[in-house]
Amino acid sequence: APSIIHTEESINYAWKEFVTRDDDVFNVTFPKSGTTWLQEILTLIYSNGDPTPTKTMYSWDRVPWIEQYTGKSKLENRPSPRLISTHLPFRLFPKSFFKTNAKIIYTLRNPKDVCVSLYFFSLIAQFMEHREDFGEFVSLFLSKQMLFDGWFDHVKGWMELKDSPNFLLLQYEDMIKDPKGNVIKICKFLGKDLDDAAIDSVVEHSSFKAMKENEKSNYTAVPDYIFSKEKGSFHRKGVTGDWKNYFTPEKEAEFEKICQERLKDVHVALT
Numbered sequence: 001a002p003s004i005i006h007t008e009e010s011i012n013y014a015w016k017e018f019v020t021r022d023d024d025v026f027n028v029t030f031p032k033s034g035t036t037w038l039q040e041i042l043t044l045i046y047s048n049g050d051p052t053p054t055k056t057m058y059s060w061d062r063v064p065w066i067e068q069y070t071g072k073s074k075l076e077n078r079p080s081p082r083l084i085s086t087h088l089p090f091r092l093f094p095k096s097f098f099k100t101n102a103k104i105i106y107t108l109r110n111p112k113d114v115c116v117s118l119y120f121f122s123l124i125a126q127f128m129e130h131r132e133d134f135g136e137f138v139s140l141f142l143s144k145q146m147l148f149d150g151w152f153d154h155v156k157g158w159m160e161l162k163d164s165p166n167f168l169l170l171q172y173e174d175m176i177k178d179p180k181g182n183v184i185k186i187c188k189f190l191g192k193d194l195d196d197a198a199i200d201s202v203v204e205h206s207s208f209k210a211m212k213e214n215e216k217s218n219y220t221a222v223p224d225y226i227f228s229k230e231k232g233s234f235h236r237k238g239v240t241g242d243w244k245n246y247f248t249p250e251k252e253a254e255f256e257k258i259c260q261e262r263l264k265d266v267h268v269a270l271t
């Protein structure tokens with residue numbers, strides 16, 4: 001369903017009209033899976049570890065979205081190589097991509113942590129549907145009303161590309177455990193040859209702490225009527241397993257059952 005992020009027009013533009021270039025790099029996620037983190041990492045990789053762009057430009061200008069605010073001209077006039085973020089489901093991804101050598105990085109996160117993160121985000125984000133009761137929010141998360149086709153179909157759709165050479169699958173949990181190893185992996189995938197000091201700089205400037213403190217990356221510049229600063233901060237915790245603090249054993253069992261049913265044909269190891 002169209003949301004504030006997308007209108008029917010912006011979806012049609014992205015899907016049918018957007019002209020992918022061979023050197024485009026797409027940062028694809030279901031919301032709350034590490035989108036902003038990847039925007040920072042990609043910016044820093046393309047500046048060879050120099051943090052200047054992350055200190056002088058907003059993350060959404062460095063790695064713009066295919067959505068209604070960005071608009072067509074902003075993407076089309078952008079010099080190559082373009083770094084582009086999107087939450088679009090696979091079925092609505094630019095058709096032109098499939099005729100190119102462009103690359104996609106898809107970041108997966110434990111869905112229960114995604115759900116908790118989205119619960120708090122929907123409190124801050126004034127355009128989102130929120131439920132005060134966490135259990136009710138979980139039911140919304142699992143329902144057909146969930147945005148971007150919902151977590152399960154999003155993952156299921158994107159995993160169709162899992163074995164393609166121009167597709168890199170990352171996991172938020174692995175990135176937390178081994179940020180440097182993952183930055184190296186991303187560099188390899190993109191054919192970017194950074195020396196060790198540059199890689200360390202990418203890791204340092206994309207850390208949770210660095211991003212939380214950086215006003216170009218922490219979304220505090222977004223007006224209050226869109227993201228309410230009173231209700232929380234975008235960079236909330238940045239940890240794994242926070243779901244344990246919110247799910248009751250019953251809700252967890254319900255979630256796991258649905259997870260097993262809906263991902264039964266998808267061969268992906270969730271951490």
Ligand code: A3P
Nearest residue numbers: 032033034035036117206207208235236237238
């Ligand atoms: P939490 O709400 O669990 O803290 P997205 O960018 O896709 O919307 O995802 C937001 C989530 O990623 C939030 O999770 C946020 O705190 C976390 N995050 C943002 N930057 C991060 C970083 N550098 N390292 C780890 N987690 C980060």
